[in-house]
Amino acid sequence: MENKTLGISNVFTAGLWRENPILRLLLGMCPTLAVTTAVKPALTMGLSVIFVLLCSNIVVSLMRKLLKPHLRILMFTLAIATFVTIADLFLKAFQPEMSTVLGPYIPLIIVNCIIICRAEACASKNGLFVSIIDAIGMGIGFTVVLCILGGIRELLATGRIFDIPVMWQSFVPLAAMRMPVGAFITLGLILGLVNLITTKKS
Amino acid sequence: MDKIYVLLMAFISIVIVNNLVFTKFLGICPYLGVSGRIDMAFGMGMAVTFVVTLAGTLTWLIDHFVLMPYGLEVTRYICYILVIAGAVQLVEMYLRKFFPLLYESFGIFLPLITTNCAILGLCLFINLWGIDNFIETVVLSFGAGIGFTLAICIMAGIRESLKIADVPDSLKGAPITLITAGLLTLAFMGFAGMIK
Numbered sequence: 001m002e003n004k005t006l007g008i009s010n011v012f013t014a015g016l017w018r019e020n021p022i023l024r025l026l027l028g029m030c031p032t033l034a035v036t037t038a039v040k041p042a043l044t045m046g047l048s049v050i051f052v053l054l055c056s057n058i059v060v061s062l063m064r065k066l067l068k069p070h071l072r073i074l075m076f077t078l079a080i081a082t083f084v085t086i087a088d089l090f091l092k093a094f095q096p097e098m099s100t101v102l103g104p105y106i107p108l109i110i111v112n113c114i115i116i117c118r119a120e121a122c123a124s125k126n127g128l129f130v131s132i133i134d135a136i137g138m139g140i141g142f143t144v145v146l147c148i149l150g151g152i153r154e155l156l157a158t159g160r161i162f163d164i165p166v167m168w169q170s171f172v173p174l175a176a177m178r179m180p181v182g183a184f185i186t187l188g189l190i191l192g193l194v195n196l197i198t199t200k201k202s
Numbered sequence: 203m204d205k206i207y208v209l210l211m212a213f214i215s216i217v218i219v220n221n222l223v224f225t226k227f228l229g230i231c232p233y234l235g236v237s238g239r240i241d242m243a244f245g246m247g248m249a250v251t252f253v254v255t256l257a258g259t260l261t262w263l264i265d266h267f268v269l270m271p272y273g274l275e276v277t278r279y280i281c282y283i284l285v286i287a288g289a290v291q292l293v294e295m296y297l298r299k300f301f302p303l304l305y306e307s308f309g310i311f312l313p314l315i316t317t318n319c320a321i322l323g324l325c326l327f328i329n330l331w332g333i334d335n336f337i338e339t340v341v342l343s344f345g346a347g348i349g350f351t352l353a354i355c356i357m358a359g360i361r362e363s364l365k366i367a368d369v370p371d372s373l374k375g376a377p378i379t380l381i382t383a384g385l386l387t388l389a390f391m392g393f394a395g396m397i398k
Contacts (some may be wrong), residue, residue, distance in 0.1 A: 029227075029234065030227050030319040033227040033230060037325065071328065074287055077283050077287065078280060081280045082280065084279060085279050085280065089276075104323060104327060107326055108228075108326070110279060110322060111316075111317040117315060155268055171297070176388075179387070179388075180225060180384070181385075181388045181391070184380050184383045184387060185384035188376075188377045188378070188379075188380030188381035188384060189256050189377070191376055191377040192370075192373040195371075195375075196372040198262040
């Protein structure tokens with residue numbers, strides 16, 4: 001019994017740090033770089049990804065015994081596309097402002113490598129419960145990194161977080177952080193920092 | 203004459219000014235993954251160009267002649283991804299039959315084109331920009347592929363010389379590639395505003 005709980009918590013924490021989708025596996029880079037101009041779109045994106053990841057993992061796990069090897073990627077993508085359509089329509093109805101900001105990056109969740117990777121590596125091999133835990137862990141790991149990146153970029157580009165000014169009066173905003181340049185360089189430096197921490201530990 | 207001018211401008215705009223990789227962050231995964239050697243990068247670029255031209259044109263046709271007249275826009279994403287997966291399958295079969303060597307060197311990356319954001323992204327952007335001209339769609343799709351090839355080849359060239367550069371240990375691999383990509387987008391920002 002104890003062994004089993006240990007296994008479950010292992011699956012959960014894997015997504016947070018050890019196998020973090022962005023920092024370790026380098027998956028899902030397009031939305032990571034594109035939507036992190038501020039915290040709010042980053043958070044919306046993260047929550048949408050958690051929803052899609054959870055649903056697709058549940059469905060894939062339930063139908064894992066019916067899958068044919070050569071058709072499995074297609075089945076995954078179709079299941080994912082369905083849930084992404086739901087998420088997209090939901091955002092359009094209840095968060096129209098965020099929906100326009102995120103634009104095509106919500107439908108682009110379909111081709112987000114994280115979701116297909118988890119369907120392939122976890123959900124198609126494990127039972128329902130493990131798949132759900134895995135989806136939540138990976139989703140939270142993804143969202144946290146997205147928010148950190150969005151926070152750094154919003155802070156340096158405008159001096160605000162969630163539209164609340166937090167920097168001192170004479171702070172000069174760095175407009176470049178809003179541009180693609182800021183996204184690439186910030187993520188590059190964060191990855192470097194993570195590498196440094198890992199090598200220090202071991 | 204006017205028409206040719208418009209098409210030429212659209213082509214230059216999607217290749218340089220609105221390059222999908224540099225301004226829209228699309229296709230970053232292969233951009234970071236495959237761009238180690240310049241010949242492989244070029245092959246990948248060509249495969250993507252072919253698939254994106256095919257997929258962009260087909261999705262536009264399906265969108266305008268099937269989905270819109272029958273009010274089936276809800277199923278748009280599912281249709282798009284099916285068309286793209288089909289096009290990739292076609293390219294894979296063609297390469298395996300006629301260019302087995304190239305097929306071998308692609309390995310896992312070929313099926314991964316299905317999940318290349320540049321392709322689905324372009325189809326979605328064509329829809330978002332409201333392009334209602336068939337020839338313009340073809341030109342834009344082809345230009346997007348060429349733009350991707352340009353970006354991935356430049357990156358591969360830089361990375362080949364990065365191998366002999368003295369990079370701090372913790373920045374080796376992905377981090378330095380991302381920072382290089384950042385500096386590259388800075389250079390391409392110089393083109394911004396050249397064409398609206």
